Amino acid sequence: MKFHTVIIGGGLAGLVSGISLQKAGKSTAIISNGQNALHFFSGSFETLEEVPQRMVDLLEEAGIRTHYQPGVRLMPLGTFRPAALSLEDISLFPTPRFGKKVLIVTFRGYHDFFSSFLAEGLEKQGMTCRIHPLDLPQLEWLEQSPSEMRSVQIARTMDRIWEVVVQEVRILLKDEDTVVLPQVFGLQDTSVPGRIRQGIPAQVVFAGTLPPSVPGIRTQMLLKRRYELLGGTYLMGDEATTAHVHDGVVHSIVTKNLDSHFLEADHFILASGGFFSKGLKSNPFRIHEPVFGLDVEQAPDRNDWYHPEFMSDQPYLSYGVKTDAGLHPLQAGAPMKNLYAVGSILGGTRPEMGSAAGLAIRSALTAVDQILNQPNA
Ligand SMILES: Cc1cc2nc3c(=O)[nH]c(=O)nc-3n(C[C@H](O)[C@H](O)[C@H](O)COP(=O)(O)OP(=O)(O)OC[C@H]3O[C@@H](n4cnc5c(N)ncnc54)[C@H](O)[C@@H]3O)c2cc1C
Known part of the structure; x- marks a missing residue:
């Protein structure tokens, strides 16, 4: 199955990306593994002091x-x-x-x-x-x-x-x-x-x-409905397990349910969330990104990952995948050419984009612009 863009993760960042690309006439698929942060959403989009008008339009539509x-x-x-x-x-x-x-x-x-x-x-x-x-x-x-x-x-x-x-x-x-x-x-x-x-x-x-949050579930349902009305393919309950990558270019994604059918595309967006959504995982030795094995910003000593006082700022919450200026994540220090990381998988690595819903929205719109501004997009 071939799409213009395949998106991993159907939370706020994945849906904003998918809706924006479908509106621009591009064919997309979202692989969504289940519950996301919107199911716990308070109803306030944090760190959006300056609200992009296209986001308000996207929500209203x-x-x-x-x-x-x-x-x-x-x-x-x-x-x-x-x-x-x-x-x-x-x-x-x-x-x-x-x-x-x-x-x-x-x-x-x-x-x-x-x-x-x-x-x-x-x-x-x-x-x-x-x-x-x-x-x-x-x-x-x-x-x-x-x-x-x-x-x-x-x-x-x-x-x-x-x-x-x-x-x-x-x-x-x-x-x-x-x-x-x-x-x-x-x-x-x-x-x-x-x-x-x-x-x-x-x-x-x-x-x-x-939780679960009623306004959050409503928001998720309406965004998903809008995405599907625009012709997007939402693969509910499926999980991206691994990817075929050559020379920093992603060719296709392997998922649990599609077995031997790979999802091919020209562009890929990783919107798989942070620890909460298993976009990032940890073991006693390291924090890792499970689908592509991307470079993750983290303190080398495990004892520095967390603050012993529970209510203090926890360092691990700021960890996320490393990216170049164009949101291309790094793998062994080199940027992936047609992959973009958006939303809370970025952790606090891109402070200029804010945090929480603000980060999800700003980074998703930035990645979409990058994709659409490419020649022959
Ligand atoms: C409990 C909680 C409450 C929050 N409340 C607010 C709030 O009220 N206001 C606010 O501004 N921000 C809030 N946030 C911050 C929140 O992270 C962002 O607002 C935003 O919703 C994150 O969106 P996201 O799409 O980046 O990630 P997520 O919402 O985490 O979505 C990622 C999705 O990707 C899926 N996924 C992961 N790996 C795979 C895979 N391999 N294959 C397929 N799918 C995969 C996950 O199952 C999940 O559905 C909250 C965060 C949490 C954890």
């Missing part, structure tokens, strides 16, 4: 509405974190004190939403909080098994019964100016968070839950 307002956002445990470009349902505030009286609504039997921590955090900011767990008969079937009472299962039900929640909250509201609800709305129907805001006569803030 996929049906992902965002807003941009530098400020802070509420975290699942009641703390606040700086944020700017965020999904539309994530509230951004100029200061952490976003209300005076807050009603925090949860669902009875739902343990993945930390209403008490939220109340404690908001009270530290001078807000008064009241917590009310709703008894919803529509969720009783989930309560029978604690493993089912999770954000995604609840979100599936909420797409159908959100109006009941609005009715219940309207009855509950006394003199509160703000209602905090768990972020379990709009998994399939993206209009639901906005309609809830219209239906409740108070400011509505959606607060994060334990």
Whole structure:
């Protein structure tokens, strides 16, 4: 099977690359091994202080509405974190004190939403909080098994019964100016968070839950759908195992499922993520990149990989594949000619591109530009 570009990894960086190339009329395939960081996404695209307009367009065309307002956002445990470009349902505030009286609504039997921590955090900011767990008969079937009472299962039900929640909250509201609800709305129907805001006569803030993240899964689904609508081939559940490389040029990729059929292309993008997604792996002696055996930036002594104090900055998180100025990764010191490394597999090796989602987006767009600017691209 021959494509213009083959992409390894179907997270944010892989999907941004794939969508951009498909939009430019190029045939691509994404090999995606499974869960990625978007499944844990807070809803805020970090380190995007200056947002590339093409990224906002790309998200909008996929049906992902965002807003941009530098400020802070509420975290699942009641703390606040700086944020700017965020999904539309994530509230951004100029200061952490976003209300005076807050009603925090949860669902009875739902343990993945930390209403008490939220109340404690908001009270530290001078807000008064009241917590009310709703008894919803529509969720009783989930309560029978604690493993089912999770954000995604609840979100599936909420797409159908959100109006009941609005009715219940309207009855509950006394003199509160703000209602905090768990972020379990709009998994399939993206209009639901906005309609809830219209239906409740108070400011509505959606607060994060334990993973998986409902807005993150929604973002992943919409990007994947957009990619496939543009004609991209998304090989779900497959894994790139090795590559055929000669003189620094990648010819094809071998995957677990395609057996003896190799994926050939003119260009290749490595968007396989960091340690979290197994784009980087380690053993007691070294940190390595498993598909191509690329050079990885790392401290030579294993004892320097981590800081013994857990909450300190951990050096291993900054490790990533080494690249030249054009994002071509190095193999035994020499750049691979038609391979580009994008997203969190770069770790902190390209600080000018930021980190987190900012790194994924900036590096993906840079690699795509490099590919498209080549003669006979
Ligand atoms: C838990 C967590 C939460 C985060 N939350 C945020 C947030 O809220 N905001 C933010 O800005 N940033 C966040 N980040 C940072 C995040 O890394 C980036 O935002 C971005 O989503 C990373 O995208 P990526 O595509 O580079 O990598 P990933 O999302 O890690 O995707 C890599 C994909 O490649 C696949 N893969 C790996 N090896 C292979 C192979 N051999 N063959 C096929 N597929 C393969 C993996 O299975 C995975 O699906 C978070 C990171 C983590 C780990």
